[in-house]
Amino acid sequence: MGRSRTLVLGATVATVTAGLGIAVASTSDAAVACGSLFDDFNYASRTDPALGQRGWSIRTASGGPGVPGAGWRADNVAFPTVDGQKVAQLTATTNGTAAGTTHAEFSQSQRRFLAGTYLARIKFSDAPVSGPDGDHVNQTFYSISPLAAPRDPNYSELDFSEYLPNGGWGEAGPINYQTSWYTYVADPWYADNQHSQQARSIAGWHDVQATVGDGHVKYYIDGQLVGDHSGKFYPRQSMSIDFNQWFIDLAGRAAGANAVWQQSVDYVFHAKNQILSPAQASAAVASYRSSGTTHTDTVSTAGDCTVTTPQPTATTTRPPTTPPATTAPPVPGTQAWAPGVAYARGQVVSYQGKRYECRIAHTSLVTWEPPNVAALWLPL
Secondary structure, three states: OOOOOOOOOOOEOOOOOEOOOOOOOOOOHHHHOOOEEEEOOOOOOOOOHHHHHOOEEEOOOOOOOOOOOOEEOHHHEEOOEEOOEEOEEEEEEEOOOOOOOEEEEEEEEEEEEOOEEEEEEEEEOOOOOEOOOOOEEEEEEEEEOOOOOOOOOOOOEEEEEEEEOOOEOOEOOOEEEEEEEEEEEOOOOEEEEEEEEEOOOOOEEEEEEEEEEOOEEEEEEOOEEEEEEEHHHOOOOOEEEEEEEEEEEOOOOOOOOOEEEEEEEEEEEEEEOEOOOHHHHHHHHHHHHHOOOOEEEOOOOOOOOOOEOOOOOOOOOOOOOOOOOOOOOOOOOOEEOOOOOEEOOOOEEEEOOEEEEEOOOEEOOOOOOHHHOOOOEEEO
């Protein structure tokens, strides 16, 4: 996470852009079978006692990654309302000097996360909220274990997303990385990892997901597969879950006006030992939110269940009626629901004479009729 990529000894994977056939369970039961973490970041402030009670810590210790001599400030982490949702917000600032540079990081620091599904909805930025543009800033979501020694063979780190709007590490921006680490040496620099990259802007809100299981780490942006890493790069020990925002360097940045960068996180979700499709993971989050749940954590450190891949909930097929049942006509002014259609969030359809609003963008299938999948359709 956040280290120079001048030497990468592992395989480099080209960007994969492929549509996914969505398979979703009609409830979130499968997602929580082995324990889950969901946090909607509904906190009053960084000093809210619930934050620490729920395992979150805010970094203040000095050191890397990033600009040597820069500070990690607790007050660079806040919990405001952004675009109508409470969020965790990370702020990084620089005036072009090390002493005038500050970073932000907060973590689920207990190392109890390994196989399973990871999902966060993140608002990335292509420009500072104030001050001059051009900084080599890194906006991240990752999991990590300690490096016990140089070339530690048990070191584990998965960078679900490292977004560099202005580039860095010798690459022009905007560019986004997903990296699975085997090990590294800090000095002299040596890196052994496998990475994927997308040379495009991802400014704004995006779903960042990874699944870890069956020897593969698969990375997704907005439901699209962008990387599949395996072999020795598969993690070997439990990790923390972390978010941070920091400056790679001050290259090309003259000392002067202060630039303020912000990254927001709407929620984070982890399903232990469960390999969920993007639609399944989003449905689990929608289920928590529709029930008013802002936080739950049933993830233990014990290996209490095996990695599984939930399948769509089976639906009993009714025998045909005689004569055939008459389908209610569409509600005037709305499109009738049909299978095989890509529905956007907020789209309204009619089914059996009733109206429904799409909660999660998806492609419909038989048995996913609106009354059967409340996680996908809201009755109006």
